[in-house]
Amino acid sequence: MNIKKYKTSEERIVQASENSDALKLYIETYGCQMNVSDSEVVNSIMLDNGFALTNKVETADVIFINTCAVRDNAEQRIRNRLQALNALKKKRKGLIIGILGCMAERLKEQLVQEEKMVDIVAGPDAYRTLPQLVKQVETGQKAVNVLLSREETYAEISPVRKDANNVTAFVSITRGCDNMCTYCVVPFTRGRERSRNPESILREVREVISEGYKEVTLLGQNVDKYNWNNGEVNFAHLLKMTAEINPSVRIRFSTSYPQDFTDEVIKIMASYNNVCKYIHLPVQSGSNLMLEKMKRGYSSELYLNRIQAIRKYIPDCAISTDIISGFCGETEQDHKDTLALMEKVGYDFAYMFKYSERPNTFAARNFEDDIDEKIKKRRLNEIITLQQKLSLQSNEKDVGKVFEVLIEGFSKKSDDRLFGRNSQNKVIVFNKEDAKTGDYVNVKVNSCTSATLLGEILK
Ligand code: SAH
Ligand code: SF4
Numbered sequence: 001m002n003i004k005k006y007k008t009s010e011e012r013i014v015q016a017s018e019n020s021d022a023l024k025l026y027i028e029t030y031g032c033q034m035n036v037s038d039s040e041v042v043n044s045i046m047l048d049n050g051f052a053l054t055n056k057v058e059t060a061d062v063i064f065i066n067t068c069a070v071r072d073n074a075e076q077r078i079r080n081r082l083q084a085l086n087a088l089k090k091k092r093k094g095l096i097i098g099i100l101g102c103m104a105e106r107l108k109e110q111l112v113q114e115e116k117m118v119d120i121v122a123g124p125d126a127y128r129t130l131p132q133l134v135k136q137v138e139t140g141q142k143a144v145n146v147l148l149s150r151e152e153t154y155a156e157i158s159p160v161r162k163d164a165n166n167v168t169a170f171v172s173i174t175r176g177c178d179n180m181c182t183y184c185v186v187p188f189t190r191g192r193e194r195s196r197n198p199e200s201i202l203r204e205v206r207e208v209i210s211e212g213y214k215e216v217t218l219l220g221q222n223v224d225k226y227n228w229n230n231g232e233v234n235f236a237h238l239l240k241m242t243a244e245i246n247p248s249v250r251i252r253f254s255t256s257y258p259q260d261f262t263d264e265v266i267k268i269m270a271s272y273n274n275v276c277k278y279i280h281l282p283v284q285s286g287s288n289l290m291l292e293k294m295k296r297g298y299s300s301e302l303y304l305n306r307i308q309a310i311r312k313y314i315p316d317c318a319i320s321t322d323i324i325s326g327f328c329g330e331t332e333q334d335h336k337d338t339l340a341l342m343e344k345v346g347y348d349f350a351y352m353f354k355y356s357e358r359p360n361t362f363a364a365r366n367f368e369d370d371i372d373e374k375i376k377k378r379r380l381n382e383i384i385t386l387q388q389k390l391s392l393q394s395n396e397k398d399v400g401k402v403f404e405v406l407i408e409g410f411s412k413k414s415d416d417r418l419f420g421r422n423s424q425n426k427v428i429v430f431n432k433e434d435a436k437t438g439d440y441v442n443v444k445v446n447s448c449t450s451a452t453l454l455g456e457i458l459k
């Protein structure tokens with residue numbers, strides 16, 4: 001018999017809900033995958049401290065908003081959401097509202113002063129103290145903990161994956177970032193870079209696999225800098241160890257940093273079938289002048305050298321990127337350099353943003369945010385249009401091919417159709433037949449759009 005040594009997420013959620021005295025917690029998550037993963041850590045901490053979890057915001061006693069500060073519009077969205085929650089707070093006496101995550105860390109006490117409905121402000125390294133912060137609010141005070149730590153990795157906490165699809169899980173391997181790209185707020189909101197104990201990572205990967213998950217994504221702002229005990233375990237070792245746990249469980253990772261992304265890692269990707277053939281390698285700009293000003297620490301030539309290395313060892317690898325348009329002083333030529341680099345690489349996918357000045361970053365203190373909003377927008381649109389063309393070209397090459405697809409759920413448009421991803425992280429939609437979520441199926445691609453492949457299951 002298969003005896004479980006630990007409780008699954010579901011068992012823990014159900015057990016807590018049986019306590020009718022428990023305060024009910026509702027968490028809403030914004031921002032990147034690190035935040036999704038952090039909210040799962042918060043679930044775990046709160047369950048261990050006698051709280052129950054709810055999906056219904058109207059029934060909650062405590063609402064946590066896990067926030068992002070990377071661009072101004074991310075923060076505006078959260079401020080608008082707070083207005084809506086304020087109406088709820090007026091109706092429900094005693095409702096506690098907490099702001100977690102990067103916006104909490106960036107604004108600190110200022111947030112409780114500016115937003116009267118906020119009771120708790122807790123930064124990314126302060127989640128163990130959330131139960132105490134709730135108690136403090138119950139005594140009529142506001143509670144703020146924004147201390148950053150050099151050690152905190154929540155290593156031994158088993159995240160409670162409440163809103164997950166039970167197929168794909170995120171496992172965090174590093175926290176913080178030491179890179180200090182000049183435009184970026186993350187080093188200020190997440191603190192110093194630190195790696196999590198490899199044993200606790202492998203234990204968590206085994207746990208999620210025994211719960212039935214079929215894909216694990218290792219997470220960090222710069223996973224290539226993973227480093228345990230002065231190089232005893234580096235990212236390549238960790239990737240190899242996770243891949244070897246179970247050959248039918250896929251491993252992905254995000255995000256890689258161009259000059260830290262080694263051939264050693266590429267070779268591991270190439271030699272393990274279950275390590276997905278997909279790499280997210282943010283370039284930000286194709287212009288060396290801009291890259292220098294961003295303090296990215298690489299040139300477009302070095303970046304292209306990494307792309308060549310990927311293509312050499314893994315010819316069928318999909319590559320995606322992040323791009324910022326309209327950074328300080330960006331000329332038409334710099335912008336053209338970005339478009340040219342995109343063409344050269346032929347990205348399969350990209351996340352594209354307009355530069356948004358973040359207070360107190362190096363760029364905010366030293367450069368003028370001098371690109372007119374209209375120009376930023378026009379350049380961004382040109383970047384998006386080009387990427388749509390590249391994505392379509394990439395997808396058209398896949399028509400007629402057969403891919404192994406891990407099914408993640410029903411297609412948004414129809415209950416007769418399922419969707420999943422191939423190793424290259426491309427979304428494929430196909431008829432249901434008798435397959436179900438969590439299965440691997442072979443799908444033949446019949447047609448495509450720039451965003452999706454459409455196909456049929458091969459019997
Ligand atoms: N650690 C990752 C990305 C973290 S933030 C990396 O370095 O690649 C995700 C993306 O948001 C970044 O890659 C960048 O493209 C974008 N971004 C960060 N700060 C920004 C800003 N001030 N304005 C616009 N986009 C920004
Ligand atoms: Fe920000 Fe640069 Fe760190 Fe990425 S690597 S999180 S862009 S500072």
Ligand code: F3S
Nearest residue numbers: 031032068069070102
């Ligand atoms: Fe946003 Fe913080 Fe992630 S600023 S992108 S939630 S690390």
